[in-house]
Amino acid sequence: MPNEKSSVLQDSGFDYSDITPIPLKTIDPNDLKTPALCDILYSDDYRELISLLRPLMKANEHSQRALYLTDMIIERIAGHYTVWSYRYNILETLSSKDKSNGSSELTNELAWCEEVALQNPKNYQIWHYRGLIIDLLLDRYPDQFDIEGEYKILKHMLNEDNKNYHVWSYRRLFVEKFDLFDKKEELQFVRDKINEDMRNNSAWNHLFFLKFGRYKLKLQKTVDDSVVSDEISFAKELISKAPTNPSSWNYLNGIYKILKKNIIELKSFVTQFTNLVYEDSVSVYAFELLAEIHVLEKDLEESKKVYELLAKTLDPVRVNYWEYKKAQLTVV
């Protein structure tokens, strides 16, 4: 747009003057009797960018200037669902093997992803997109992929927000893809995260994935006894440190559930946390587990008493749930 006074693209270093823009309809200020629902008063910058993006997409132009434009769009509207596939398609062309700098297009792109992710930790599209670029890199220039670089960015992102769901999801995919279940650094990372904050449920979940993921995903038939006993001890140790932390209890329960182990063997451990004289070591989760242990012992009366205690005294916000559990006992 050579004649526009202040184009948002004037410092881009690219020439867009040959493109015929497809502008967005403008709102007629004289006809506001029935404005459209949720009508956004677009800024001039946004209008200009969209008016150029549309013809470029329509022509499916794969060029550096198109790449630059998608960056500008993503910065303003990360939820634009096709600009991501357009950007990917552009990269696919620019990084083709017959191009001299094909591989650096992809490594630069990973750096770009990193920058976008750091600027906006809630941008969840970026992680899916990053996964696609890595696939492309592995397909075309496998020796250019730097797995340590991935560790660095993941570590950084999780230090910024140690419960960021998108980043943990990406990490999970990453572990599965490169079979990092037993990698020392991976285990150390997640143990450190838990030691840093033993209430970081995302970290507990990741540990569960590392330890029992291959079994659950049917990649292996059994879990080593030593792994099971180590993890049970780990959970018990952290429960003892903070008996009211649900994450460690869920972890312990999860191991028993997934391996179909008998929870009766937890009884002596659990009853350390059900003595009301010692308020500081009382845990509602211990009582909940105790009620289930009583059921397995076929002592429904005792189980009923526990649910009554939970409902009336220990955890009254779930009074209806504990009553429901109690009512179910008669059915068992």
Next chain:
Amino acid sequence: MENASQPKQAEKQDNSESDSTPSSEQEPKPKLEKQRHISYFKRFLSLLPSQFESEDSNKLAIIYFSLCGLDLLNAIPLVFPNKTELQSHIDWIYAHSITTESYFGFRGSLVYEHCGNERYDPVNLASTCFALQVLLLLGDDLARVNRVKLMRYVKLCQNEDGSFAPFVELESGKKLGDVDVRYCMLASLCRKIMKWDEYLDERKGHTYDSDEVFDIDIDGLTRYIKSLKSFDGGLAQASMLESHAGLTYCGLCALSMINQLHPEEWQDTINFLVHRQLYYNLYNQNELRDNEYAELEDNGGFDGRVNKYADTCYAFWCCASLDLLGGLKLVHSEAVLGYLLQQTQHPYMGGFLKTNDDDMPDPLHSFLGLCVCCFFGNGDYGCDGLDKIDSGFVLSKKTVEHWRTIKFVDQ
């Protein structure tokens, strides 16, 4: 986080003195500010400043939240008394529709127009679902929706493993976008709104899997959703990821829409869901001291993941999930209403905040907060006179009634 942990400790002492029941009788009960909520939702249905550009693709969702909010407040006739105005809004929603030779559906915003249907202006599952819900809210009879073409597209979005992609690049046939159980829900909802079970029933005896008589892979979808269940009973974004109340709702809703939700299979999920309601008292007061995410003000509210803050939207995702499983009565309704109306309802602007640390309400949290009020309809909290909500469609009972009367005419 550091700052947040200081007031917590001060309040901890008060709490240990008080009795441990979630709602005390003496305090005056906070009330739902109905008029302010009406004004709040009205605002989003009009002109919005350019700061909303980033939400351009989610426009139909914002319309849905706001319009459905008004509908639950029984305020649509009040806000849109004029039939021709309603009609022009209906037309405007249809302006977002895309019809190709084989497919029909909606795009998220008119910014996608002129980018080429085959590649960059595809039908989007989320936009399609929101558009259909908005049309129902506006009283439209869906006569301009071609349900066979729409369902063809929904089917096209399904992956081998039973999950759904949000959209497909028609030229290459590539399924694009993040795979997520949200799209399972949106696909199932579209199918339900299209009355696809009835459609197939009417065509019994026809060859299955023809161009006209076909269905999504129901078994595959069911299997996929079940595979997302975590060891603690909640559902996650992928197998073995951390369970999350919002994603749990999406999975359960999808199953409910395809008649595959059997509560006896989800008892551990009920357990996960009821434990999302937060409550700090004498027996877990150490959390207020040691857990940086524990706050006394969150009492009664719901978190979405274990050891997180209460957030308005999770009150809805949990209550609605429990409702789908026949367990809404397991919730402590006064505690959650107390939390929402005292902590996250904006007393002047109307609407609900995401958490009590936020400053500005947003349409999603405002709508979902209101939905929770509709579940319980408790007059003591000013929640009487609201319409009931259907937990599967997430529409008012009266709009679901309107949907029931719709007869599709297939070409």
